[in-house]
Amino acid sequence: DTEVTQTPKHLVMGMTNKKSLKCEQHMGHRAMYWYKQKAKKPPELMFVYSYEKLSINESVPSRFSPECPNSSLLNLHLHALQPEDSALYLCASSQALQLEFGETQYFGPGTRLLVL
Amino acid sequence: TQLLEQSPQFLSIQEGENLTVYCNSSSVFSSLQWYRQEPGEGPVLLVTVVTGGEVKKLKRLTFQFGDARKDSSLHITAAQPGDTGLYLCAGIGGGADGLTFGKGTHLIIQP
Numbered sequence: 526d527t528e529v530t531q532t533p534k535h536l537v538m539g540m541t542n543k544k545s546l547k548c549e550q551h552m553g554h555r556a557m558y559w560y561k562q563k564a565k566k567p568p569e570l571m572f573v574y575s576y577e578k579l580s581i582n583e584s585v586p587s588r589f590s591p592e593c594p595n596s597s598l599l600n601l602h603l604h605a606l607q608p609e610d611s612a613l614y615l616c617a618s619s620q621a622l623q624l625e626f627g628e629t630q631y632f633g634p635g636t637r638l639l640v641l
Numbered sequence: 642t643q644l645l646e647q648s649p650q651f652l653s654i655q656e657g658e659n660l661t662v663y664c665n666s667s668s669v670f671s672s673l674q675w676y677r678q679e680p681g682e683g684p685v686l687l688v689t690v691v692t693g694g695e696v697k698k699l700k701r702l703t704f705q706f707g708d709a710r711k712d713s714s715l716h717i718t719a720a721q722p723g724d725t726g727l728y729l730c731a732g733i734g735g736g737a738d739g740l741t742f743g744k745g746t747h748l749i750i751q752p
Contacts, residue, residue, distance in 0.1 A: 529683075531683075558739060565727075565745075565747070566744070566745075567729055567742035567743060567744055567745050568684065568729075568740075568742055569742075570739045570740070573739055581739070613681065615683050615684070617683075629674070629686060629689060630674075630686075630739075630740060631686070632676075632683035632684045632685070632686075633683050634681075634682050634683045635681065635682065635683045637681060
C-alpha cells in the first residue's frame with residue numbers, strides 16, 4: 526500500500542469559518558508534510574512533522590495550524606482564511622525526514638480549497 | 642536559497658515528436674526526482690536519480706542526472722497525448738528542507 530489519502534477532496538469555506546483538512550497513510554512513514562500549490566505553480570512546503578513532532582514551519586501564518594495526532598494521521602486546521610489562501614493543499618509522507626539518497630515522498634491527491 | 646530552473650515552462654508539440662525538459666541548478670543535490678502531475682491531483686513520482694551521470698529509462702521516458710549532480714533532463718520519445726501534464730523536477734539535499742521544486746513544465750501533446 527503506497528497510498529496517501531486526503532479528505533475532503535474539495536472544500537469551500539468563508540473567511541470566518543473553521544475547517545480541517547485530513548491526511549492519512551499506512552505505510553509506516555514517520556515524516557509527513559503539508560504543501561500548498563497555487564495554480565500553475567510548483568508545490569510550496571508549509572510544515573514537516575517527524576515522529577509526530579513539528580520539525581519545520583516555513584513561516585506559515587498562524588491561521589494555518591497543523592496537528593499530528595499519531596504516526597498515521599496529519600491534520601491542517603484552518604481558521605480565518607483569506608481568499609488568497611485558495612489553493613490545492615497537498616499532503617505527503619516519507620519513510621523518514623532525511624531525504625538524502627533518494628528517499629521518496631509519496632503525495633496524496635490534494636484538497637482543493639476555495640475561500641470566499 | 643536553493644533554486645531549480647526548469648525549462649521550457651510550456652511546450653506544445655504533435656503526437657510522435659520527441660522532446661527534452663531541462664532542470665538546472667547552481668547547487669549540488671544528493672538526488673533528484675521527477676514527478677508528473679495531472680490537474681487537481683497530487684504529483685506522482687516517476688523516477689529518482691542518485692548517482693552523477695546516472696541514466697534511467699521508464700518506457701519512452703529517459704532521465705539523466707548530470708555528472709556534477711546539479712542538473713537533470715527528461716527526454717520523451719514519440720510523445721503520446723497521454724503524456725500531457727505538468728512535469729516537475731525536485732531536488733533533495735544540499736541543505737534545503739524537504740524537496741526543492743522547479744517551476745514545472747506544462748506539456749501538451751496534440752493528437
